[in-house]
Amino acid sequence: MDTIVVNHIAKYFGETQAVKDVSFHVRPGEIFGLLGPNGSGKTTSIRVILDIYQPDKGNVTILDGPMTEEKLNSIGYLPEERGLYQDVELTRNLTYLATLKNMTKEEVEQKLPTWLERFDLSEHQKKKTKELSKGMQQKAQLIAALIHEPEIIIIDEPFSALDPVNTQLVKDLLIELRNQGKTIIMSTHQMNQVEKLCDRLVLIDDGTVLLEGSLKEIQEQFATNQVLIQSDSDLPENLPGVERIEQEGLYYRLTPSDGYMPYAILQELIDQKISLNSFEIAKPTLDEIFIKVVKEGRNGNEEDN
Amino acid sequence: MKKIIDVARYEYIHHVAKRRFWIALLGMPLGFLLIMALSVLFSYLSFDNEPVGYIDQANLITQPQEVPEKIGFTDIFIQLLPYSDEDSARTDTENGKLQGFVVIPVGYQSTYSVTYFSNKQPSSDVVRQINRLIRENMLLQEQIPHLERIEAGSQISLQSLDGSQSSDGTGWHRIFVPILIGILYFILVMSCGGYLLQSLVEEKQNRTMEIMITSMTPNQLMIGKIVGNLGVGFTQILVWVVILAIGLLVFRDRLPFLGDLNLSPGYMAISLALLVLAFIVSAGLISIIGATMSTVEEGQSVNGLMVMPTMLPFYFFQTFLTNPNGIIPRILSYFPLSAPFSLSLRMAFTKIPAWEIISVFAIQIISIALVFWLSGKAFRRGLLEYSKKLKLRDLFVKEASNG
Numbered sequence: 179m180d181t182i183v184v185n186h187i188a189k190y191f192g193e194t195q196a197v198k199d200v201s202f203h204v205r206p207g208e209i210f211g212l213l214g215p216n217g218s219g220k221t222t223s224i225r226v227i228l229d230i231y232q233p234d235k236g237n238v239t240i241l242d243g244p245m246t247e248e249k250l251n252s253i254g255y256l257p258e259e260r261g262l263y264q265d266v267e268l269t270r271n272l273t274y275l276a277t278l279k280n281m282t283k284e285e286v287e288q289k290l291p292t293w294l295e296r297f298d299l300s301e302h303q304k305k306k307t308k309e310l311s312k313g314m315q316q317k318a319q320l321i322a323a324l325i326h327e328p329e330i331i332i333i334d335e336p337f338s339a340l341d342p343v344n345t346q347l348v349k350d351l352l353i354e355l356r357n358q359g360k361t362i363i364m365s366t367h368q369m370n371q372v373e374k375l376c377d378r379l380v381l382i383d384d385g386t387v388l389l390e391g392s393l394k395e396i397q398e399q400f401a402t403n404q405v406l407i408q409s410d411s412d413l414p415e416n417l418p419g420v421e422r423i424e425q426e427g428l429y430y431r432l433t434p435s436d437g438y439m440p441y442a443i444l445q446e447l448i449d450q451k452i453s454l455n456s457f458e459i460a461k462p463t464l465d466e467i468f469i470k471v472v473k474e475g476r477n478g479n480e481e482d483n
Numbered sequence: 484m485k486k487i488i489d490v491a492r493y494e495y496i497h498h499v500a501k502r503r504f505w506i507a508l509l510g511m512p513l514g515f516l517l518i519m520a521l522s523v524l525f526s527y528l529s530f531d532n533e534p535v536g537y538i539d540q541a542n543l544i545t546q547p548q549e550v551p552e553k554i555g556f557t558d559i560f561i562q563l564l565p566y567s568d569e570d571s572a573r574t575d576t577e578n579g580k581l582q583g584f585v586v587i588p589v590g591y592q593s594t595y596s597v598t599y600f601s602n603k604q605p606s607s608d609v610v611r612q613i614n615r616l617i618r619e620n621m622l623l624q625e626q627i628p629h630l631e632r633i634e635a636g637s638q639i640s641l642q643s644l645d646g647s648q649s650s651d652g653t654g655w656h657r658i659f660v661p662i663l664i665g666i667l668y669f670i671l672v673m674s675c676g677g678y679l680l681q682s683l684v685e686e687k688q689n690r691t692m693e694i695m696i697t698s699m700t701p702n703q704l705m706i707g708k709i710v711g712n713l714g715v716g717f718t719q720i721l722v723w724v725v726i727l728a729i730g731l732l733v734f735r736d737r738l739p740f741l742g743d744l745n746l747s748p749g750y751m752a753i754s755l756a757l758l759v760l761a762f763i764v765s766a767g768l769i770s771i772i773g774a775t776m777s778t779v780e781e782g783q784s785v786n787g788l789m790v791m792p793t794m795l796p797f798y799f800f801q802t803f804l805t806n807p808n809g810i811i812p813r814i815l816s817y818f819p820l821s822a823p824f825s826l827s828l829r830m831a832f833t834k835i836p837a838w839e840i841i842s843v844f845a846i847q848i849i850s851i852a853l854v855f856w857l858s859g860k861a862f863r864r865g866l867l868e869y870s871k872k873l874k875l876r877d878l879f880v881k882e883a884s885n886g
Contacts, residue, residue, distance in 0.1 A: 228697045247700065255697045261690030266497075275691075277489045278698040322694065 179242055181206045181330060181361040182227060187236035188385075189222050196222040198385035201236070204363055204378075209356050211372040211379030212365040215472055219385040220365050221258055224332055227363075228255060240330070251280045254328035258335055258365075260319050264308040268299065271307055272322055279326035286325065293321045297347070312339040320348065324355075331355065331362045337371055349375060369464040381471055388471045397461045400470070404460040405432045405440045411452050418446055431460060486699045490707025495714045498678050507674075508719055512726045534562040535609055536572040536584035537616070541591040544620050548612070559608050563616055569600075576601065585613055592621075658804075661831050664754045665824035667720050669793045671762045675716035676769045676789055679708055680782045683773030701862035702855060709766040716762070753840060754827040760847040764819045765789055767854030774861035792820035796828060807833040816843055819850040 182204040189197040197219040204210045214220045225231045227238050229245040240249050262271050269290065276286045294300045297317040302310055310318065316339040323331065336352075337345045352362060352375055366372060372379060373393060381389040389396060406429045413423055413430055419438035424431045432443055440459050447454060462470075498504050537544070548563045564581070566572040572584035583601025591597070597613070599605050605613075622630055686692040695704055769789060776782040796803060796815055803812050807829040815825035822843055829835055 230693075230696060250698060253697065255694065257690065257693040257697075259690040259693060261686075261692065261694055263685075263691060264689050274489070274493050275694060275698075278486055278695065280485070 179206070180204060180239075181241060182363070183239040184223065184227065185236050185238070187223065187226050187233040187238065189219075189226060189231060190234050195385055197226070197233075199236075200382055200385065200387055202380040202387065202390050204361055206361055207356060207359045208377040209352060209362045209364055209375050211376035212363055212382070213367075213369075213372065213379055213468065214382040218383045220382060221334065223382070224334065224363070224365065228253065228332065251326065252329040254279075254323040254326065254331045254333075256319055256323040256331075256333040256336060260315060262307045262315060262318060262322070265306055267304050267306050268294075268310065268318055269303045272318065272325065275322045276325045279328075281326050289325055290321075293325055296351075297321060313341060313344055316340060317344065317348075320351075324351075329360060331360055332365075333362065334365045335367070336364065337366065337368055345371075369468060373464050381468065383472050383475050386475075388475045389467075393464070396464075396467060400462045400467045402460070402462065403434050403438075403440055405434075405443055405457060406430070406460045407432065407447070407457050408455040409452055410455065413452065414450070417443070417450070419443055420446075487703050487707040487710065490699075490704060491711035491714065494678075494682060494708050494711025495718075497682070498712075498715045499718060504715075508722055512723060530559070530608075531582050531606065532561055533580070533582040534564045535605075535613070536564050536566045536575060536581045537613070538566050538569055538572060538584065538586045540589050541587045543587060543591060543617060543624075546620055546623060548616055561609055561612050563612060573600065582609070587617065591617075658828065658831060660750070660754065661824060661828035664758060664827045665793070665796060668758050668761060668823045669790065670719065671713075671716040671758070672765045672793050673790050674719060675712040675762070676765055676786055677783070678715055679712045679766055680769050680773045680776075680786050681779055682708060682712070683770060684776055684779045684782045687773070687777065688779070696862065701859045705767070705770050705855070705858055705862065708770070709763060712766065713759070713762060750827075750830060753830070754823065757826055757843065757847065758823040760844070760851065761819055761823045764847060764850045764854055765793075767851065767858050770858040771854070771861045774858065789820075792818065793824070795821040796824040803828045804832065817846055819847050822847065 180203040184200055184202050186199055186201050187197055188195065188199060200219065200223050202210075212220055212223070222231065226233050227240070229238075229250070238245070241252075243249075263274075266274075272290060273283065273286045276290075277283060281289075291300065294303055297320070299314060299317060299321075302314060307315060307318070316336075320333075320336065323333065336348055340348060349371065352364070356362060356377075364372070364376065376393060378392045379390070379396070380387055391399070406426075408429055415423075417423070417432070419435055419442050420432050421435040422433040424433075434440065434443055444457055447457070544565065547565060550562065551560060566575075566584060569584075569586065572581065575581045576584055582603070583599055583605060585597050585599045587597050588594070597617075599609075599613075627633065683692075686695065699707075769786060772782055772785050772789070776785065795818075796812075799811050799815065802809055803825070806812070812825060812829050815821040816829060816839075818825075826835070826840070826843055
């Protein structure tokens with residue numbers, strides 16, 4: 179049974195159609211990437227999932243049924259627009275938001291110190307939110323989304339205000355939560371994080387789904403047989419079986435000629451006694467796939483129009 | 484229910500725990516007392532209580548002015564001293580022993596004119612005391628029986644045509660409770676409505692709202708906020724009522740009308756219940772404003788409009804007194820935002836049929852349902868519209884979007 183099924187939802191705002199036709203499903207215990215450029219309909223889709231907006235068409239199934247108050251309690255949400263009471267001290271802020279997720283005050287008092295410790299916020303717990311840095315506020319917001327141990331976690335741009343140390347902290351936490359069997363939907367523009375964390379993803383633009391699947395499936399789908407090599411030697415201008423050689427920093431990207439496979443290029447490099455530090459099949463990055471798919475999608479739409 | 488209580492508790496503590504709440508709370512009665520004290524002090528300082536002399540050339544004054552045994556701080560008394568001749572009175576005036584002197588000439592009974600000698604105008608109190616001295620002495624000569632009682636005037640008893648309402652006084656004290664209800668209602672809408680509006684718009688501005696409405700339904704959130712702010716209002720009122728009660732208790736001997744106040748349980752229950760219901764309607768409307776506004780400043784200017792209907796009965800006060808069952812008092816009783824003061828005021832002066840009271844309550848309850856339904860829509864559509872103001876018609880035709 180899928181944890182979340184989004185079934186052909188559409189959402190209008192007056193004349194504007196924010197979501198035209200979005201469908202995807204999220205499996206239990208996976209990190210699911212919800213990707214798309216700005217204004218593509220991601221936030222609206224999330225709000226439909228959370229029952230903030232009613233869809234004009236289609237429906238959403240959460241844990242095998244419609245949204246209920248009880249299910250809301252089992253969802254942790256980190257919205258794109260962060261929100262904490264600015265004039266209220268951190269502990270009180272988090273206690274209040276946690277009680278709204280049906281925790282008792284005693285439960286919060288028991289669990290909050292561990293969370294504050296983990297996010298290095300213990301010594302700031304008596305400070306007002308406005309006295310905390312942006313990164314600290316973001317970590318506090320994450321605590322608010324997670325302290326009630328939700329089954330489903332929906333996080334919008336979780337790394338946006340974090341330094342590399344805290345980014346790693348949050349990544350480790352997300353992996354840990356996935357290992358505990360929690361289902362996570364993550365919306366972000368940071369494709370490198372998606373590559374490292376997400377099991378599956380959906381890419382939407384202009385309110386429609388452009389791509390859905392596991393990272394491996396998608397990368398294979400867009401693979402080009404290019405190889406990446408690292409070498410201390412200079413490469414000859416022409417290599418048999420290689421159509422194009424491009425230097426990318428320390429790497430060379432080699433595009434095979436028609437009919438040539440990567441292993442044939444490797445054989446050629448060995449034959450020419452070129453020293454190799456590394457040789458790998460170049461998978462397209464998610465960034466590249468993202469740009470390619472969005473561009474193609476938009477060109478297709480223009481042609482349709 | 485737990486979430487409603489959690490929200491209400493948070494709202495209540497959030498406001499009541501603030502120092503500025505208590506400064507405002509105690510500042511109002513203290514400020515009022517300070518103004519009262521200053522006005523008394525200024526009156527006292529500007530009051531000239533030096534004696535006034537009189538020369539009775541007409542031989543009218545057989546009974547001199549009665550000097551009270553005890554003169555209180557606020558009592559106005561100017562002693563009138565008899566003088567045999569103008570010269571000695573003039574000397575005392577020039578020496579500052581008198582503020583002036585009056586000559587009652589021979590033939591006063593035909594001219595009814597006296598001359599007051601002084602370098603400054605006589606105060607109204609001086610004029611009143613001189614007139615009283617002359618009048619009382621002239622009436623004494625007429626040998627009128629029960630003179631004192633006649634001067635005191637008649638005791639007028641009032642009774643409604645159907646005999647259901649009666650009063651043994653002039654009735655002014657009966658407006659005490661309705662006015663108190665009107666003032667309390669005004670304060671509730673003004674201050675608690677303001678708190679509610681501020682809380683909603685702030686949650687919108689600081690983006691907490693999106694978390695709130697993914698934890699509970701919009702109506703739960705709204706009810707919690709209204710209950711919490713109502714609690715803040717009642718705390719305010721309770722403190723003021725206690726201060727007022729202490730004041731009335733201390734000065735009860737000087738406020739004889741207190742015994743005549745209509746504090747019957749039925750009357751008080753209807754007035755207070757209507758006060759709470761009307762505040763809920765106002766709070767619902769304020770929530771709609773809060774949901775559609777994007778800054779606190781915008782909301783506050785619109786909130787001023789919410790306060791105006793609470794004051795409507797004040798503008799038609801005379802109509803309420805002269806014709807409590809007239810068309811305007813009736814309309815204002817049915818209008819949800821002016822009902823508490825209007826109905827309470829009418830009930831003080833006339834008997835209202837039960838069906839009319841029930842209708843007023845029914846309209847309040849229907850209004851609450853309507854306002855809650857509308858504010859539920861406003862919450863869903865307006866609370867996530869961070870950057871621009873939502874128009875009221877948008878609640879019916881479109882939803883807000885952030886992409």
